[in-house]
Amino acid sequence: MARYLLRRLVLTIPVVLGVSIAVFVIMRMIPGDPVTIMFGDVTSVGQAASADELERLRDQLGLNDPLPVQYVKWMQRVAAGDLGNSLIEGTPVSNAILTRLPATLQLSVGALVLALAVSLPIGIAAAVRRGSVVDKLAVGISSLSVSVPSFWLALIMIIVFSVYLGWFPTGTLPEEGLFSSVISLFKGDEQPFVDWFNHAVMPMTALAFSMLAPLIQITRFSLLEVLDADYVRTAKAKGLAPRTVLTRHALRTALIPVLTVIGLQFAYLLSGTVLIETIFRWPGIGTLGYNAMRRQDYPTVQGVILVVGIMFALVNLLVDAIYAVLDPRIENA
Amino acid sequence: MPERRILPSHTVQVGSGVSESARSNPFSRMGNNWRRLLKPDAGRVGISILSFFVILAIMAPVLHLADPYQISPSNRLQGPSIEHIFGTDHYGRDLLSRVIFGTRSSLSVAIAAMGIATVVGLVLGLTAGYFGGIWGHIVMRSTDIIMAFPSILLGMALIAAIGPGLSNIIIVIVLVQLPTLIRIVRGDTLVVKEKEFVEASRSIGAPARYTILRHVLPNTLPSLIVMAALGMAQAVILESAFGFLGLGVQPPTPSWGNLLSEGREYMRVAPHTSIVPGMFVVVLAFSFNLLGEGLRNRLDPRRRV
Numbered sequence: 001m002a003r004y005l006l007r008r009l010v011l012t013i014p015v016v017l018g019v020s021i022a023v024f025v026i027m028r029m030i031p032g033d034p035v036t037i038m039f040g041d042v043t044s045v046g047q048a049a050s051a052d053e054l055e056r057l058r059d060q061l062g063l064n065d066p067l068p069v070q071y072v073k074w075m076q077r078v079a080a081g082d083l084g085n086s087l088i089e090g091t092p093v094s095n096a097i098l099t100r101l102p103a104t105l106q107l108s109v110g111a112l113v114l115a116l117a118v119s120l121p122i123g124i125a126a127a128v129r130r131g132s133v134v135d136k137l138a139v140g141i142s143s144l145s146v147s148v149p150s151f152w153l154a155l156i157m158i159i160v161f162s163v164y165l166g167w168f169p170t171g172t173l174p175e176e177g178l179f180s181s182v183i184s185l186f187k188g189d190e191q192p193f194v195d196w197f198n199h200a201v202m203p204m205t206a207l208a209f210s211m212l213a214p215l216i217q218i219t220r221f222s223l224l225e226v227l228d229a230d231y232v233r234t235a236k237a238k239g240l241a242p243r244t245v246l247t248r249h250a251l252r253t254a255l256i257p258v259l260t261v262i263g264l265q266f267a268y269l270l271s272g273t274v275l276i277e278t279i280f281r282w283p284g285i286g287t288l289g290y291n292a293m294r295r296q297d298y299p300t301v302q303g304v305i306l307v308v309g310i311m312f313a314l315v316n317l318l319v320d321a322i323y324a325v326l327d328p329r330i331e332n333a
Numbered sequence: 334m335p336e337r338r339i340l341p342s343h344t345v346q347v348g349s350g351v352s353e354s355a356r357s358n359p360f361s362r363m364g365n366n367w368r369r370l371l372k373p374d375a376g377r378v379g380i381s382i383l384s385f386f387v388i389l390a391i392m393a394p395v396l397h398l399a400d401p402y403q404i405s406p407s408n409r410l411q412g413p414s415i416e417h418i419f420g421t422d423h424y425g426r427d428l429l430s431r432v433i434f435g436t437r438s439s440l441s442v443a444i445a446a447m448g449i450a451t452v453v454g455l456v457l458g459l460t461a462g463y464f465g466g467i468w469g470h471i472v473m474r475s476t477d478i479i480m481a482f483p484s485i486l487l488g489m490a491l492i493a494a495i496g497p498g499l500s501n502i503i504i505v506i507v508l509v510q511l512p513t514l515i516r517i518v519r520g521d522t523l524v525v526k527e528k529e530f531v532e533a534s535r536s537i538g539a540p541a542r543y544t545i546l547r548h549v550l551p552n553t554l555p556s557l558i559v560m561a562a563l564g565m566a567q568a569v570i571l572e573s574a575f576g577f578l579g580l581g582v583q584p585p586t587p588s589w590g591n592l593l594s595e596g597r598e599y600m601r602v603a604p605h606t607s608i609v610p611g612m613f614v615v616v617l618a619f620s621f622n623l624l625g626e627g628l629r630n631r632l633d634p635r636r637r638v
Binding site for chain 1: 474475477478479480481482483484485486487489490491493494495496563566567570573574577578593596597600601604607608611614615618619622623626
């Protein structure tokens with residue numbers, strides 16, 4: 001297993017490097033360099049700096065170095081945790097990302113849990129009772145889930161549940177996040193958690209909805225395959241209760257592919273958070289990246305994309321590791 | 334069963350390779366399949382709704398609709414009425430007319446993007462799968478890298494670099510959709526490559542290009558066509574998402590995405606400006622998904638879910 005994990009780790013390295021090169025190249029393609037963006041149009045604050053002066057700043061910032069040199073220098077700083085400073089605020093990008101990451105994680109993990117809680121039972125029931133009403137319902141929900149844009153669902157939920165019914169607030173994360181509100185919950189004060197839930201339920205639902213289709217489909221498909229396997233027939237033949245066959249024998253194997261899909265869904269999740277976070281003014285890295293792009297704050301955009309890309313590669317590595325632990329057959333592969 | 338050849342038949346006879354590949358060529362069953370496609374089922378319903386949208390997009394200028402650009406301040410943000418079936422937007426422009434004209438932008442972005450992505454994906458997937466080696470590695474690692482970016486963030490960065498607009502949004506959607514298509518074609522190519530008829534073709538000295546085009550390509554098309562149809566649904570949704578973020582087709586030209594973006598500002602006072610364009614996105618995406626499922630049942634029974 002160690003060899004398998006090592007091989008996966010080695011395969012992750014070129015992806016992470018590729019991600020960083022892609023981010024670097026895209027950011028250099030943007031017309032107008034940081035110096036122009038910062039000092040190109042300063043007529044509202046004073047006399048414009050001379051071209052020589054701007055050129056000296058470019059030299060200082062290393063913007064006149066050849067691109068490969070700039071890339072290596074940038075990667076050295078990134079490896080040391082320095083993602084540069086925001087062009088607007090002047091503060092380190094890494095700080096901005098770190099302070100906003102928890103909000104995004106609460107939202108995306110919450111959405112994932114919600115999506116699993118809905119799609120696993122439906123997927124399992126659809127496989128066990130193939131062709132039944134539940135199976136048709138599963139197909140219906142899947143088709144809706146891939147056809148309804150999550151951000152539009154979010155708008156509709158706001159119109160219905162906030163504007164008309166007034167059940168939930170339209171957004172943003174309350175002062176007390178999930179972690180601290182759960183701690184208060186254990187101390188006997190449920191108010192912060194209720195408050196958190198009220199704020200998070202609509203963005204989480206909107207995000208979770210688009211993940212239902214792949215999760216339901218893979219659960220149903222892999223369970224159907226396992227249910228036909230010899231060892232499941234043997235378990236049935238020796239007289240085990242159908243429920244025991246399902247939980248002790250079939251599901252154990254069938255849920256492993258679901259894990260892979262969860263890893264892949266993580267990318268879609270982070271993509272969806274950009275849209276959902278901006279709609280609900282959720283203080284996560286999606287909003288950070290979007291606002292930075294609107295304000296041409298490219299170091300921030302660059303940092304957000306790099307962090308998200310690396311996170312995605314690591315999540316998939318983690319999923320592969322869990323996979324290897326759960327499925328002993330991997331060792332021989 | 335009469336055979337219908339989709340690909341031009343070559344003059345060179347390649348012995349047993351041809352008959353083998355004809356038997357394994359799923360397109361030899363196409364005549365029958367198209368007949369079955371016309372029976373009432375998911376695929377047929379999908380095609381019907383799609384045709385309706387295509388006709389709507391083409392016919393938009395001659396439908397006697399209100400001018401989608403006519404501003405009418407006194408009529409702003411009106412709800413649905415007989416005069417304005419879908420109401421009006423914040424400039425008093427007729428929403429029905431704007432949504433129908435928006436169909437043109439949204440549909441052409443999706444069709445152009447998926448058309449390019451399908452052709453490029455086919456070429457890259459076939460060559461990566463058939464030749465493998467360093468080229469295969471380069472192609473596959475590139476798809477890994479693209480897939481490591483959330484599509485919206487990747488789109489945002491690219492649009493920042495190349496600017497918003499119709500053709501740039503097409504480029505972004507092509508990039509986002511490519512990895513899936515490359516992978517599906519490569520996967521099929523790897524399987525077909527090992528088949529006896531491909532081996533036969535190679536062993537009698539047929540050039541690689543001939544073997545790929547005549548024997549491998551036809552066997553990769555069924556899954557590719559299904560994925561392209563399903564990808565169209567995603568392309569429609571992506572266009573609306575980028576438009577919603579202000580990165581797609583720029584106003585005043587209407588597209589479903591930028592209509593949603595404008596509607597969002599007036600969500601509380603005039604919810605119809607958000608609901609209507611979104612409904613169109615949902616229905617069109619839904620019909621592409623139906624078509625994809627219908628095609629999957631016909632062309633690619635192995636992957637039927």
